[in-house]
Each structure stands twice: as structure tokens, then as C-alpha cells.
Amino acid sequence: MMEPLHVAVCEDQPGEREALLALLAESAVPCVSTAFSSGEALLEAWRPRAFDLLLMDIYMEGMSGIEVVKRLRDRGEELPVAFITSSADHALDSYRLSVLKYIEKPARPRDVAEILELARLKKTDVPSLAIRRGGSREEIPLSDISYLEQQGHVVNIHLRDGTVRSAYEKVAALAGELSGRPFFQPHKSFLVHLPYVGHIDGDLKCFVMADGKNVPIRRELMGKARRAWEDHLFARTRGES
Numbered sequence: 001m002m003e004p005l006h007v008a009v010c011e012d013q014p015g016e017r018e019a020l021l022a023l024l025a026e027s028a029v030p031c032v033s034t035a036f037s038s039g040e041a042l043l044e045a046w047r048p049r050a051f052d053l054l055l056m057d058i059y060m061e062g063m064s065g066i067e068v069v070k071r072l073r074d075r076g077e078e079l080p081v082a083f084i085t086s087s088a089d090h091a092l093d094s095y096r097l098s099v100l101k102y103i104e105k106p107a108r109p110r111d112v113a114e115i116l117e118l119a120r121l122k123k124t125d126v127p128s129l130a131i132r133r134g135g136s137r138e139e140i141p142l143s144d145i146s147y148l149e150q151q152g153h154v155v156n157i158h159l160r161d162g163t164v165r166s167a168y169e170k171v172a173a174l175a176g177e178l179s180g181r182p183f184f185q186p187h188k189s190f191l192v193h194l195p196y197v198g199h200i201d202g203d204l205k206c207f208v209m210a211d212g213k214n215v216p217i218r219r220e221l222m223g224k225a226r227r228a229w230e231d232h233l234f235a236r237t238r239g240e241s
Helices: 013-024 039-045 064-073 089-097 109-123 171-177 219-237
Strands: 006-008 032-035 053-057 083-085 103-104 127-131 136-141 145-151 153-159 164-167 183-187 190-193 199-203 206-209 214-216
Touching: 006 013, 006 039, 006 109, 006 145, 013 032, 013 109, 032 039, 039 064, 053 064, 053 109, 064 083, 103 109, 127 153, 127 164, 127 171, 136 164, 145 171, 145 206, 171 183, 171 190, 183 214, 183 219, 199 219
Parallel strands: 006 032, 006 053, 053 083, 083 103
Antiparallel strands: 127 136, 145 153, 145 190, 153 164, 183 190, 199 206, 206 214
16 A cells, blocks of 8 residues: 655635645545645744655745745755745746746646656655664665764764664775765764755864854865865755765
């Protein structure tokens, strides 16, 4: 049986919100839908990996859909998003925010079916890191990982939700496995996931992560660290990361 998709619907017009929820309920792809009447309410309730898809109205009272998605992207959220709108004026914003689809109102069953299928495919093809824990292998989605820290013979994997997974691994070996992914090794004991970097503190010589934690950068790697982060931001703006 197909696992249901968890879909967030953010729409401030009650009639249009109910119409979207009805289309989701009638779709061939099983869904569990949660509705929000404002961007502020959605951001307040948001939890990492709570949803597989966001259907976001652009024009709303208060915070616009563009601003809501920008804030989610700044937090490192990479979930599929579809803008639901009566105007195509924000196509460039859709591109910059890596939005999968631009659905014009009123949404049609075909439009909803297409975005649900795209979200389903993304959910079943989640990149992950395999680690050894308790004599077995465990898969951790890369989107859950903030940074890795070597302590003795153990690597502590710091996750976005604040929890830590420990494994008998080496940061250097895991860095090799993650080659080609947006990770950077600023120190022999650390490996940073660039989407979850808030900024670089040049005085303290560290990455400041989105959750406020500091990850040290070796003095001689400051230039490379800054370029790696800036290259990631540029690639994300172009929708390549």
C-alpha cells in the first residue's frame, strides 16, 4: 500500500482552501492534509520533515507566500512547493526558491495530481547516509543532518531537530561517501552540511549554523570555506542544489 503524503495547504480564503482540500482528498495519491489560514500560522507550527509537500497561496493578508517560502528555504527546508495563485507575475521568484510548480487558480484536478506525483517521486528517492549503529546499518536522510563531529572513535551526527546520533565511524571516511553533496570539511573533526549554515563568523573563524551552534574553521581553510558556502548559495538560487 502506498504511504500517504503529508501535505500542508496555506490559503487565507476559506472557499479556495476547502476546494484544494477536496481535490487532495479525491486524488489517487493518498494524502494527509493540514490546512493553515496564514503564513504566520504555518511558520509557527512548522517542524522539520513534518510535510512532504506545501501548496502555498502567494497573495495573502499579512505575510505573502513568497516570504513564507523564502523563510523556509533560509532554514534549509528543501521540500517540494507549489505556488497557488491567480497571477503569473512571480515566475522569477518561483525559480529562485526552487518551486516545483506554478498552479493558476482555480486549481484543476490534473494540476494537483501532477504535483502530488512529483512529491511522491521525491519522497521515494531521498538521499541518505548509511552509518553503523549497534552492529547494524542505519540510513539517515541527508536533509536531516546539520553537521558531523568526531569525538574519539565516535562520530556524533547533529540533526536539524536538535538530536544527536552517534556511530563508530570516521569523519574522513564519511566525507568521502558524501563527495558531490553540499558538505564541507572545515576541520579534521567536523563536516558541515552547507544548506544549514546561517553565516560565517570571520572573527571567530567558524560556521554559525542555523540553530546558532558554532563549527570551527581552520585558519588556512577560511577562504575555501567561504567560497564553498557562497558557491552553494549561488547554486541554490539557480535551482541546482
